[in-house]
Amino acid sequence: MALRWLIYGAYGYSGKLIAHQAKRRGYHPILAGRNEASLEPVARHLEFEYRNFSLDNIDTVKSQLTDVDLVLNCAGPFSKTAAPLIQACIDTQTHYLDITGEIDVFEYAHSKHQKAKAAGIVLCPGVGFDVIPTDCVAARLNAQMPEATHLKLGFDSGSRMSRGTAKTSIERLGRGGAARVNGQIIDVPHAWHSQWIDFGNGKKCAMTIPWGDVSTAYYTTDIPNIEVYIPASPRLVKKMRRMNWFRFVFNWKWVQRKLKQKLESQPAGPEEKERKDNPTYVWGEISDDRGNTKELRVKVKNGYSLTAEGAVELAVHTLSQKHTGGFYTPSRLYGAKLLDQFTIQ
Structure with missing residues (x-):
């Protein structure tokens, strides 16, 4: 080439x-x-x-x-x-x-x-x-239900975050979560919604997160209501919801700086063996106004x-x-x- x-x-x-x-x-x-x-x-x-x-x-x-x-x-x-x-x-x-x-x-x-x-x-x-597998799942579900009004996506992986991904997550903490509602992206509380989901390896408690598909899946599917989920224990869901009361402190520059400094001692990201041993389970659910739903689950390679x-x-x-x-x-x-x-x- x-x-x-x-x-x-x-x-x-x-x-x-x-x-x-x-x-x-x-x-x-x-x-x-x-x-x-x-x-x-x-x-x-x-x-x-x-x-x-x-x-x-x-x-x-x-x-x-x-x-x-x-x-x-x-x-x-x-x-x-x-x-x-x-x-x-x-x-x-x-x-x-x-x-x-x-x-x-x-x-x-x-x-x-x-x-x-x-x-x-x-x-x-x-x-x-972010966002290849979830975007493709959204596209495939939408092909099965072109008149869908709601889309839920999610993923489950045992792999830890890279240092860069963790730093980006810290920058978002003060704003809370995000979802698309009636075609518009809105800021929502952390763990805004929770439910039990089988991502492909058994049912787990899960919560909403501000993942990229909140933006992109809309341009792929034209579906106006979009949420993205990851597994989270009931205890973590409660903790994240309590954090909403004081999440504004995570917007303070010195707090952001301290949290990011703590990450510097961590490895840059998962090594090859960890990546091979930790695939990712991707899930999607689509629904329309008549209550019809379809689900899709796929197992894909480690995210990195x-x-x-x-x-x-x-x-x-x-x-x-x-x-x-x-x-x-x-x-x-x-x-x-x-x-x-x-x-x-």
Whole structure:
């Protein structure tokens, strides 16, 4: 494949997994990031070209993309990195993908649909575990019930979070949860709703979380009411609901700083064996106004392994296929058949 692509944030936990996956598949993306001391060893090990630049100056960013056909952004928090890279990609007619899970970033990318369309480029955030499997489940359920009004999605994994994912979660604590109600995304309390769900490995108590599908599943399905669930013990559900009374303190910068500092002593993310030993169970339930419901359960690879494989697959797909410019979700870009690549028995 002659077209050139660039991985920004290639020395983070997920960025390195993606760069190694690209190498295994025989591709040679350019690696990039703001910290040369961290970037250069990764590029040297993989024998990839690298570029060291920050996102502080939009003209500098654009100058680095003039000979690049696609950017895959792996540098979180995406609330800080997505906007400058998306703008630079629009200005240089460069496709943009990322592995965000942040609702506000999905909404920002969607707001640039017309500009991306005019530029003839693809904007597809969420090409990792958030949101590939849940987005494909949503698409498949919607195909079975086109007139659905409510969609519930969820997942269950024994794998621990990466350090970067945990930091992003901390940034959201002060705002609470999120859901889509009557077509609008609204902030809701932590553990707003709870119910018992069989994700595919037995019934478990579960609670709502502010997952990316609250944004993206709407653009995939046009379903106006969307919630996302993860397992949570009844005790944790009670704890999260009590936390709503004082969650505002998590907006204080010094509290955020302290919580993030505690994460620095933790491993960057799960090692290969842990990823192999901890698949993910993905669940979806769709319903209409007449009380009809359908469910779908799939077992997929560990979230971080899926992120590495999915991000590379969608980058290659975007570069090798002709697409009308604009905003896409993963299933809209590739088709719900993408899920089959990650399903395991």
